[in-house]
Amino acid sequence: MTPEAASAEAEKICRLAPVVPVLVVHDASIARALAEALVAGGLPALEVTLRTPAALDVIREMAKVEGGVVGAGSILTPAAVTAVVAAGAKFGVSPGATDTVLSAAEQADLPMLPGAATASEVMALLERGYRVQKFFPASINGGAPAIKAIGAPIPDVMFCPTGGVTPENAPEYLSMKNIICVGGSWVAPQNLIDAKDWKAIEELAREAASLRG
Template sequence: MNIETKQQQVEATMRLAAVIPVVIIDDAKHAVPMARALVAGGIPAIEVTLRTPAALDAIRAIAAEVEGAVVGVGTVLTAKDLHAAEQAGARFAVSPGTSPKLLDAAEDSALPLLPGIATASEAMNLLERGYRHLKFFPAVPAGGAKLLGAWASPLPQIRFCPTGGISLQNAADFLGLSNVLCVGGSWLTPADRLQRGDWAGIEQLAREAALLKGVVA
């Protein structure tokens, strides 16, 4: 599968909803009810980060059991991460930054990659390799909506998913930009709600986030 086909798949995932939840999951048994709550609330694309030992089992369970979910893997740092996530059933991968080895591995993998950048130079380097859809991370500390908006004119080919420091309160600042298709955020699956199994509460957070689709430029 060539880079352009994979970029089209990334774009389709980014357009599913205004928000891609960034999930840190400590107990894989929470994965399926959490994902069902998100899908029921109108948020089908879910990024499960590789920050806990339960992550791959969570991805495997969501991929196998949750109809309508498009489960991806986050915090991908190495070729090994990419391969393990693909084997677990992930449909897309997200990295906080990039390295030559990771990009080489992504070219050999069927798993579409949404690579992270924090500067215009990094964005230009990825554009040279065929990447038109990028993660802007950490969005708020790196310059926020003002910086991302300033890139729209000199880098018109690129569309972003800003992540890092984004909440329901400031998401619209990013989603109103012409070069933003969606945002990533951890506020939809807070640790306390996961721990106590508050799936109705997570579904409500998802419903609120899904309404942001009307803000997307």
């Protein structure tokens, strides 16, 4: 998969809903129910971060949910690319970007949402062919004003800001022309996951899905 094709596929996934849930899941046994709640609420694209020992099993379970598009976040190495593809991930997300990780993803036909936080990083990814990028960590790197400023001289790039995005500031991000969606963890808070309150999570997802238009 070429970088251009990978980025085009990532754009399709990002356009499925205004919010991509960023999920840290410790127990694979609840993965399917969690995914079903989020998809039912209108958030089909799900990012499972590789921050727990259960992450690959979580991806395997969520990949079984009809209507869901499950991806892997916190991809740092080529080995992680291989592992998430084997687990059924349909896209990958990385906090930054390296040539080795991007090359591995391209060879594995895994659409990537690579991370950038500076104009130089954005330009380097665009030069490679990635028009859709993750802006991370968004809040401490200037938030919406920073993305607007970068977008002025680099208008061809679309961003999914993640890191410090909340229901309160998400509308500001989503009102901008160069924001394709946002990533956020608030739609699946740990207390509701622990309580297995899938109805409450579905409602949070429904509220998030209505943030844009």
